[in-house]
Amino acid sequence: MVFEEVVPLFSKMVQFRAIDWRRRQVSLKNQPNTQSSFEDLTEREEGAMQFEDEGADPDRQVGQLSFDDIYRQCGEALDSFEWELVFTVHVSQSATMGELCEDPEILRKLGLKPGHSISKKRRILNETLEGALGKLQKCLQS
Numbered sequence: 001m002v003f004e005e006v007v008p009l010f011s012k013m014v015q016f017r018a019i020d021w022r023r024r025q026v027s028l029k030n031q032p033n034t035q036s037s038f039e040d041l042t043e044r045e046e047g048a049m050q051f052e053d054e055g056a057d058p059d060r061q062v063g064q065l066s067f068d069d070i071y072r073q074c075g076e077a078l079d080s081f082e083w084e085l086v087f088t089v090h091v092s093q094s095a096t097m098g099e100l101c102e103d104p105e106i107l108r109k110l111g112l113k114p115g116h117s118i119s120k121k122r123r124i125l126n127e128t129l130e131g132a133l134g135k136l137q138k139c140l141q142s
Contacts, residue, residue, distance in 0.1 A: 065140075067091045074139035081109050082132035089129060100125055 065073075067087070078086070085106075088095050100106050101121040107114060110124050 070136065070140065074136055077135045077139040078132050082128070082135070085125075085129050086132050086136070097122060097125060 071083070085100075088100070089097070095103075098118075101118060104114060106125075107116075107121065110121075110128060112121055112124055
């Protein structure tokens, strides 16, 4: 009996804490001078701040490059299907590996049939994706 009451009690406690936190945030937002706007931080004469433009740094490391920078530098290293896979899985994250394994167009491009096992589909998809990432790595290192 006690154990069955713990879960609803805990859920109510979390709900009330979330409501309290949200009310505190709204009340802070409604108070003057508690938050600074971007315009206030950049245009204020006394104590104006400048924000760094990440794209302006010529000494950026490979880990700091945007997808557009990588595409500009390594555009010819991959074919259009490999770029599609890299973009879908790692940049836009618009599909999971399981969803890609069910897509008939992707399967056709990989040379697979819908009747193949899911493990084979995943293995071939992973090999293709890892090959594309390896090509990008070599291109960026040179």
